[in-house]
Structures are given as C-alpha cells and as structure tokens.
Amino acid sequence: MMDKYTRLQVVGIYAAIFVFLLFMLLPFIEMFMTSLRPLSHLFRSPYTFWGSDFTFEAYSKMWTTVPLLGRYIVNSVYIAGMVTAITMVLVVPAAYAYARLDFPFKSASLSVFLGVNMFTGAVLLIPLYRVLRTLGLLNTYWAMIVPGVAFLIPTGIWLLRSYLEKIPRELEEAAYVDGASRIYTLRRVVLPLAVPGLIVVGVSVFIGAYAQQFLFAITFNQERAYQPLPAGLFEFIGYQSVNWNEMMAAALVGVLPVMVIFLFLQKYLVAGLTAGAVKE
Amino acid sequence: MATLDLQNISKSFGAAKVLQDISLAIQDKELVVFVGPSGCGKSTLLRIIAGLEEATTGQIVIDGADVSGAHPVDRGISMVFQSYALYPHLSVFENIAFPLRVQKMADAEMRKRVATAAEILQLTDKLPLKPGQLSGGQRQRVAIGRSIVRNPKVFLFDEPLSNLDAALRGDMRVELSQLHRELSATMVYVTHDQVEAMTMADRIVVLNKGKVEQFGPPMELYHHPATKFVAQFIGQPNMNLLSGTVKGVGPEGLAVEVTGGTVMTLPVEAGGTRAGDKVDVGIRPEDIGLGAGLRMNVNVLERLGGQSITYGLLADGARFCATLDGDAAVREGEAIDLTVDPADCHVFNANGDVLRRLKAPELTR
Numbered sequence: 130m131m132d133k134y135t136r137l138q139v140v141g142i143y144a145a146i147f148v149f150l151l152f153m154l155l156p157f158i159e160m161f162m163t164s165l166r167p168l169s170h171l172f173r174s175p176y177t178f179w180g181s182d183f184t185f186e187a188y189s190k191m192w193t194t195v196p197l198l199g200r201y202i203v204n205s206v207y208i209a210g211m212v213t214a215i216t217m218v219l220v221v222p223a224a225y226a227y228a229r230l231d232f233p234f235k236s237a238s239l240s241v242f243l244g245v246n247m248f249t250g251a252v253l254l255i256p257l258y259r260v261l262r263t264l265g266l267l268n269t270y271w272a273m274i275v276p277g278v279a280f281l282i283p284t285g286i287w288l289l290r291s292y293l294e295k296i297p298r299e300l301e302e303a304a305y306v307d308g309a310s311r312i313y314t315l316r317r318v319v320l321p322l323a324v325p326g327l328i329v330v331g332v333s334v335f336i337g338a339y340a341q342q343f344l345f346a347i348t349f350n351q352e353r354a355y356q357p358l359p360a361g362l363f364e365f366i367g368y369q370s371v372n373w374n375e376m377m378a379a380a381l382v383g384v385l386p387v388m389v390i391f392l393f394l395q396k397y398l399v400a401g402l403t404a405g406a407v408k409e
Numbered sequence: 410m411a412t413l414d415l416q417n418i419s420k421s422f423g424a425a426k427v428l429q430d431i432s433l434a435i436q437d438k439e440l441v442v443f444v445g446p447s448g449c450g451k452s453t454l455l456r457i458i459a460g461l462e463e464a465t466t467g468q469i470v471i472d473g474a475d476v477s478g479a480h481p482v483d484r485g486i487s488m489v490f491q492s493y494a495l496y497p498h499l500s501v502f503e504n505i506a507f508p509l510r511v512q513k514m515a516d517a518e519m520r521k522r523v524a525t526a527a528e529i530l531q532l533t534d535k536l537p538l539k540p541g542q543l544s545g546g547q548r549q550r551v552a553i554g555r556s557i558v559r560n561p562k563v564f565l566f567d568e569p570l571s572n573l574d575a576a577l578r579g580d581m582r583v584e585l586s587q588l589h590r591e592l593s594a595t596m597v598y599v600t601h602d603q604v605e606a607m608t609m610a611d612r613i614v615v616l617n618k619g620k621v622e623q624f625g626p627p628m629e630l631y632h633h634p635a636t637k638f639v640a641q642f643i644g645q646p647n648m649n650l651l652s653g654t655v656k657g658v659g660p661e662g663l664a665v666e667v668t669g670g671t672v673m674t675l676p677v678e679a680g681g682t683r684a685g686d687k688v689d690v691g692i693r694p695e696d697i698g699l700g701a702g703l704r705m706n707v708n709v710l711e712r713l714g715g716q717s718i719t720y721g722l723l724a725d726g727a728r729f730c731a732t733l734d735g736d737a738a739v740r741e742g743e744a745i746d747l748t749v750d751p752a753d754c755h756v757f758n759a760n761g762d763v764l765r766r767l768k769a770p771e772l773t774r
Contacts, residue, residue, distance in 0.1 A: 302461055303494035307508035307559070308482035317507075321498045 157381075164188070164378035171373055188382070191375040194365065197353060201361030202383045205342065208270060208357050209387075212277040212338035213331055216285050219278070220330065224289035225315055229301070239290075242283035254348050261349055272349035273357065277338045284337065285330050292326030293319065332394060339387065358383040411472055411485070411562035411595040412437050413458070418467035420453055420619075427453050428619045431467070435612075440589050440596045444606040444642070445616035452567055454616070455599045459488045459565050471562060485562035489569045493552040495540040501527075502536040505554040512559075526554040529591065546577045550584075557592065566598040570605065582608055603643055607631070615639045632769045637761040640691050646718060646730050648691045648755070655686045662767065663756060665690060668725045671702070677756045677764040688764075691755035694718065697731040700748030705729050710741045719745070 134142065163171065165183040192198055226232070227239060257276055258267075266272050296319060304314040320327070343359035350356060358379070365376035413435040420428040428450045435441050443451040456462040458469060460481040468477045469484075476484040487508070495504050503510075505526055509519045527533045530550040540548055549569060556564060569585075570578045586609050589596055600606055606613050607627045615622040615630065615638070623635040627643075634640035640648050657664040662676040667690055675690065682688065709720040717733045731747055739745055752768035 297492065297494070299490045299492050299494040300496060303488070303490055303555075304507070304511075306459055306461070306481040306486070306488045307555070308480070308511045309507075313511065317510075318496055322496075 160377045160381060164374050164381060166374055168370070168372065168374055187372075187374040187378040191365075191372075191379045191382075194372055194375055195361065195379070197356075197364075198361060198379055200354065201356055201358045202386070204270075204355060204361075205339065205357035205359070205383060206386060208273050208277070208342050209335050209338040211270070211274045212281065212342075213335045215274065215278045216281045216334045216338075217327070217331055219282055220285035220289055220334075221320070221327070222315075223282070224286045224293055225319065227286060227290045228293035229298075239287075242286055245280075246283045251344060254344070258348060266349075268350050268352045268355070270355055273342050273345045273355075276345050276349070277341060280341060281334050281337050285334055288330045288333065289323070289326060292329070293323055296322050328394060332391065335387075412470075413563055413595060413597070414468075414470040415454075415458070416468040416470060418454065418457060418464045418469070420450070420457060420462065421465050426619055428457075428464075431619075431621055433614060433621065433624060435595065435597065437595055438593045439611045440586075440598060440609060441612050441614060442606040442610035443597065443599045443614045443616055444601065444603055445622075446642075447601055449616040450619040451599045451601075451614075451616045455488075455565055455567055455597060458563070458597060459486055460484055461488075482559075486565055487556035487559050487561040487563075488565040488567065489549075489552045489556050491568040491571060493540075493548045493572075495548055495551055495555075497540055499539075500536065501532060501538050501540065501543070501551050501554075504540065504551050505532075505536075505558055507555060508559045522558045523554075526558045529557070529588070530554050545573050546581055549573065549581060553585075553588070562595065564592075564594055564596040566596065568600055569598075571600070571602070578605075585609060604645065607643065613643075615642060617642075633763065633766065634691075634755065635763055637689060637691070637757045637763075640755055640757070640763070644693055644695075646694050646732065648693050649729050650757075651690045651692065651723075651727060651729075653688050653690045655682055655684050655688055657684050658682065662751075663688070663764070665756065668703070668723050668727055673751050673754070675751050675754045675756055676767040677754075678767065680758065680764050682758060682764065687759055689757045689761075691757060692749050693753065693755075694730045694732040696753035697733070697747050697749050699733065699737065699745065701746050702748035703729070704744055704746055705731065706744050707739055707741055710739060 162178070164187050165185065166180065167182055167184065167186070170180055170182060195201075227235065261267050261272050261275070266275060300318055300322075301314050304318050309317070342357045346357050346360040347363075350360075362376055362379060362383075365372045365379065413433075415431055415433045415435075418428055418431040419426070431454065433441075443454060445451045453462060457464045460476075460479065464477065468475050470476070471484055471486075481488070496507065499507070502523055505523045506519055509522060514522075523536070524533070527536055530553060532547065532550055532554060535543060535547060535551075540551060543551065549572075552569070566585075570581050573581060582605060585598075589609075598605075598609065610627055612624060612626050613630055614624045617638050622642075623630055623639045625633075630639055630643045634643060637650070641650070651667045653665040653667040655663050656666050656672055658679045659674075661674055663679060663682060664672055664674050665688060666672045673690075703723060705719070705721040705723055707719045707721040711718040711720075712735065715735045717735055717737045717739060719731050719733060719739055721729055723729050729747075733739060752766070755766065756764045758764060
C-alpha cells in the first residue's frame with residue numbers, strides 16, 4: 130500500500146494540517162463568536178471567549194436593520210451565477226480552440242491573456258467606468274456582470290485548456306474519421322469527458338466572481354436594489370455606531386447558500402474525476 | 410469492390426522526409442500489412458490514407474477515384490486506432506453506433522446494423538456496458554465494430570493488437586483473419602510485429618526510413634528478401650550475416666570464402682558480382698543443422714521445447730545463432746559443429762541488394 134508513514138510522521142502531518150486550518154478558519158470562528166455577542170459585550174475588556182449573555186438575536190434583528198438584506202444575498206448569487214454562465218459559454222470554445230487548433234498568434238494571445246490577469250480590477254476602474262458609462266450600463270446588473278466576465282475569461286481559458294489537452298487526441302481523430310464535425314465532436318465527445326474540468330473551472334470562476342463583485346458594485350452601481358451582499362453590508366455601518374454583530378451574522382448567512390452548493394458539488398467533483406478517467 | 414492505389418506519396422515534416430515517393434497498388438479484398446521498425450513512416454502512411462494527414466505530394470486513389478483531398482467518410486475508409494479510441498462515457502452500443510448517429514441514420518436501420526456487427530464480433534451481451542467494464546480484447550472488438558457498421562470500402566488498422574498481452578494477441582490475430590474472410594474487404598494493417606505481418610498478410614510492405622524495401626507475399630519475403638534489411642527483419646530469430654569474399658563466378662553460382670577460410674559454392678545469380686567483391690552471406694538460424702562445417706562456441710542456449718535456439722560466436726568472433734532440435738545434444742559453454750545447405754544461403758552485394766537464389770523452394774501461399 131501507499132500508506133507508508135510512521136506514527137510520528139502521521140502526527141506531524143496532522144499537526145501541520147491543524148495549524149493550517151486554524152489559520153484559515155480562525156477568522157470565521159471569530160466572525161461567528163462576534164455574531165453571537167450583544168453589542169455591549171463586544172468592546173468589553175478583558176477579552177472573554179464565551180459569555181453567558183450570548184444570543185442569536187443578531188440573526189433576526191439584521192433583517193430589520195437592513196430591510197434589503199435578503200435581496201442583497203440573492204443579488205450576490207445572481208451576479209456571480211450570471212458571470213459564471215456567460216464566462217463558461219465564452220471560455221469553452223476558446224479553450225478548445227487553444228487546446229486543439231492552430232492559428233496565428235496562438236501563443237502570443239495566450240500570453241496576453243495571462244498578462245491581463247496581472248492587472249487587478251482596481252487599476253482599470255476609471256477606464257472601465259468610462260466604458261460602462263458610454264455603453265449606458267452604469268447602475269444596472271450588467272455594470273457588475275460585464276467587467277466580472279472580462280476579468281475571469283483569461284483564467285478560465287488557461288485552466289480549461291490544460292484540462293482539454295489531456296483528453297486523448299485519438300478520440301477526436303476517431304470521431305473525425307467517422308464523419309463527425311468539430312462542433313459535434315466537441316458536444317458529444319469532448320465536453321462529456323471534460324465535465325470534471327468544467328466543474329473545476331466553473332467553481333473557480335464562481336468564486337472569483339463572488340470575490341470581485343464588491344469592487345465593481347461600489348464603483349459602477351448606485352442602485353440599492355441591485356447591490357450584492359458585500360456592498361450591502363455597508364448599511365450596518367450607521368452614523369452613530371456599527372452593528373458589528375449583525376454585520377457578521379449577515380456575512381455568514383450570505384455565504385451559507387454558496388457553501389452548501391460547493392459542499393454538494395465537491396461530491397460530484399470527486400465522482401466525476403474517477404468516472405471520466407480515460408483508459409489508455 | 411475496392412482497390413487502393415498510392416501514387417508517389419511523399420511526406421515531409423519540415424526538413425525531415427518521413428515518406429519518400431511511395432507507390433503501391435493494393436488489390437480488392439486484399440489484406441496488406443505495413444511493417445517496419447518504429448519511425449519508418451508506416452503509421453504516417455496509414456494516416457495519410459485515412460485522411461488524418463495530408464501527403465506533401467502524391468495521390469491516393471480508391472476505386473479509380475482520386476480522393477487525396479477528400480474527407481475520410483467520402484474516401485470510404487474506416488480506422489481502428491492503437492489505443493482503441495473508445496468513448497469512455499458512451500455504452501458499447503453507442504460507441505458502435507457513433508458513425509451512424511453522425512450520419513443521422515434512421516433508428517431501426519441503425520439498431521439492425523449495430524446488432525449485426527455485435528453478432529459478428531460476439532458482443533451482443535456487452536452492448537449496454539461501458540468500455541471501462543470490458544477486457545482488452547473486448548474493447549478491441551468494440552473498436553472494430555465501430556469501423557464495420559459503416560460498411561467502408563477500406564479498413565485501416567493502426568497497430569490494433571499492440572496493447573494486448575501475448576496470448577490474447579494470438580487469439581485476436583486469428584479473429585482478425587477470420588473477420589477479413591467474412592467481410593471480404595480490403596484491409597490495410599500497420600504493425601511493428603513481423604509475426605503478425607507473416608501470419609495475417611496476403612502481401613507485406615516492408616518500410617524502412619520512409620521507403621518501401623519490398624512489397625510481396627509473406628513467403629516471398631521469407632525466401633527471396635530483396636534487401637539485407639528485409640532479410641533481417643523477417644524471420645525469428647534474425648538471419649545470421651557472415652561477411653565473405655567472392656572467389657569465383659560460375660554457372661553453379663558464386664564461390665564465396667566465408668569465415669575461417671571455408672569456401673562455399675552458393676547457387677545464386679551472379680548479377681554484376683565479380684571475383685574479389687565483398688558480399689554478405691545470410692543464413693537463417695532454422696536452416697542450420699548439426700554437422701561438420703562451421704564451429705560455434707555456444708554462449709546461450711534457449712530450450713523452447715520443440716526447438717533449441719543456440720547463440721554463440723564463430724571462430725573469427727562473428728555472432729551466430731542456430732535453431733536446432735528440441736533435444737539436440739548441446740550444452741552452454743561447449744563448441745558445436747554446424748552445417749548448412751548452400752541452397753538455403755542468401756547472398757547480398759555491397760549495396761545490401763540480394764543476388765537471386767536459384768534453388769529456393771517453390772512459393773506456397
């Protein structure tokens with residue numbers, strides 16, 4: 130068997146995993162603890178990890194403090210979902226072309242895509258603002274979707290291209306010899322085999338879209354009804370005080386549906402990776 | 410009815426000439442095997458016939474029609490790939506039906522054709538399974554099934570058995586020969602295995618460095634190899650080559666002095682050979698018997714049961730191999746005396762071309 134670690138090594142590995150996870154999860158734990166504390170408790174010194182006055186009150190109060198909260202959560206998922214859908218529609222044929230076809234400036238254009246990735250959205254905010262204004266897209270959902278798609282296409286192409294390249298060329302040659310067109314081959318042979326890759330790319334695009342929408346939302350959109358959750362969380366910052374506990378509660382609740390979807394997808398991801406394996 | 414003519418096919422990848430001026434006329438219902446060492450261009454030639462690669466120059470003519478620029482389907486060819494190239498996400502039925510689905514064939518007709526193919530290949534009970542659930546041999550049959558449903562004029566096989574283990578390869582060889590008879594179709598088969606070539610082919614094309622060395626029936630290649638390359642490539646173990654010098658030319662053949670001063674009179678056409686020329690004398694291990702003549706020190710002895718193969722060195726240090734009887738009284742480390750009938754010897758001139766044997770056996774087919 131491959132399991133050749135000694136007991137000491139196993140302990141070491143788990144200790145390392147524990148430290149790593151602690152580092153990643155501690156903010157979430159603190160978020161959760163904050164959401165349970167009454168506001169008066171928040172700034173108490175010395176810091177106490179657990180108090181007898183912890184309640185889930187913030188989770189019900191947040192909906193009245195920020196009445197549009199539900200809408201923001203839906204907006205967030207909607208914007209990220211639309212970005213993912215449009216990106217995938219554009220990335221699949223592009224990645225296939227980069228994986229299989231020969232055309233002028235192929236590697237040059239791929240490098241340009243990589244170069245684009247090195248700019249953060251922040252650098253391009255002002256030019257983007259002018260473009261969107263000219264197109265009349267400011268203060269619509271599209272103001273957040275279009276730049277999102279644009280920034281995620283390069284990563285999508287790079288990720289999916291390397292996956293498509295692993296599909297044996299002979300499968301496509303066999304389809305070609307049997308009279309199938311490129312599109313038919315893509316639809317019936319390549320894409321079904323690329324499902325695990327499509328899920329990986331789709332997930333990473335979705336995460337990217339979810340993370341980047343804050344920047345586009347606060348710059349390109351003034352319409353409250355279209356705001357996604359990260360921008361909506363600002364409403365917990367009042368003139369007098371900041372409702373930290375409710376803000377944390379709202380953030381956790383907002384992320385929850387996405388987390389559930391990913392836990393569910395992860396199962397399929399693993400199943401898909403083994404089922405699609407190509408026998409040599 | 411399908412003839413396949415290759416006319417002056419050449420192929421270059423940049424400066425590398427992979428195929429040089431290849432012309433072959435393959436007859437209807439013939440099974441022709443392309444054989445050669447790796448890198449000889451045999452797969453490239455097959456891919457050019459299939460339409461997966463374009464020839465740099467030359468024409469491909471099927472049934473009298475030039476199909477050089479045509480799509481594989483319009484050429485009327487189908488191909489079986491080395492890795493089977495089965496679609497892992499589709500059932501065996503869908504794999505076999507794939508070319509028919511592409512044609513948008515009516516459902517009833519499609520089912521009938523797949524059922525017929527499955528019956529020929531004994532796959533009927535495997536139709537609902539996925540390729541991953543099949544054994545290597547069964548997968549190979551599915552790949553063949555996919556190629557026969559379309560009723561192509563010419564079948565192309567690209568090393569179809571090289572992924573199978575030795576025992577299965579033997580079985581599949583027989584099955585493929587039977588299939589060839591049943592379908593009575595024109596087939597082109599690429600392999601690097603000379604046993605497959607010898608056993609299956611009606612005619613063999615031996616390719617070397619992008620050129621045709623010889624094109625003919627298996628036994629002709631065996632008894633009358635045109636070049637030293639063919640002589641060494643066909644036959645197992647490889648033919649022995651002894652360097653020799655021509656001592657005289659007569660009506661009975663050439664008098665050749667080989668290792669250790671032995672002079673043999675070999676019954677071959679002299680061609681332009683004269684006394685003093687250097688030649689190579691080829692002797693097949695299986696033509697050698699025990700008896701006075703050449704003395705060999707046996708280094709390795711392989712007892713195969715029916716045969717004993719001995720490897721060793723002659724007095725002058727030349728490597729030599731002889732196939733003897735299974736029970737031959739031979740031991741490793743001892744010297745033995747070997748003899749060969751001069752009529753069985755092959756003689757090659759300095760260019761590697763053969764001097765035609767005068768007393769070779771009649772060709773059997």
